Amino acid sequence: MPRGISPEHIVQRDTMLNVAADTFAQLGYPSATMAEIARRCGVSKSLLYHYYPSKDAMLFDMSSSYMRKLRELVGSVAPLKLSAKEALAETVRRFVVEYEHSRTRHVVLLNDVKFLPPQQRDEVLDLERQVVQRFADLVANTYSIDGERAKVLTMCVFGMINWTFTWLKPGGSISYPQFAETVVGLLETGLNGGAERLQQFSTIHRT
Secondary structure (H helix, E strand, C coil): CCCCCCHHHHHHHHHHHHHHHHHHHHHCCCCCCHHHHHHHHCCCHHHHHHHCCCHHHHHHHHHHHHHHHHHHHHHHCHHHCCCHHHHHHHHHHHHHHHHHHCHHHHHHHHHHHHHCCHHHHHHHHHHHHHHHHHHHHHHHHHHCCCHHHHHHHHHHHHHHHCCHHHCCCCCCCCCHHHHHHHHHHHHHHHHHHHHHHHHCCCCCCCC
């Protein structure tokens, strides 16, 4: 029988992907090289190529696995048996927390998927569409609206949270969980709701 992939292999691969994501986000995908990624990983180029045959392969793996993780996040709330409104709120919270933990992968997803070969790019974009559709289904269920209107509201939500990496910095004046609560307030009662949520924090800084 063929041997499975060892846990050590998976850890090494994930570490390399994390370093590659940092490198792509910092240098830009076109400027990043396999040699630089290997240097930052503290491994030889030959070992890096043992795991990934090309820079494109690393980009595809990190982008597709990240999208699959976001897709799973949408479904992770269902077992909690929450009301539709609270399920949507909890999903927003989980997305924002994931964005904080996977910040550079998120940057790469938004900026660099266009550099993938067409077939791989289409696969990642299809995963994105699945995430949007699952989120839109939650919105439709929460507000009792049709799919097209739910899609509009869904894109409004993603418009609020997808670009946090450009301004919401770790250790800044507001934490990612606090921002998530602000977005939930906006969803529930508009700007008044967002302002009310912010007022609940005696201070807005990372605890």
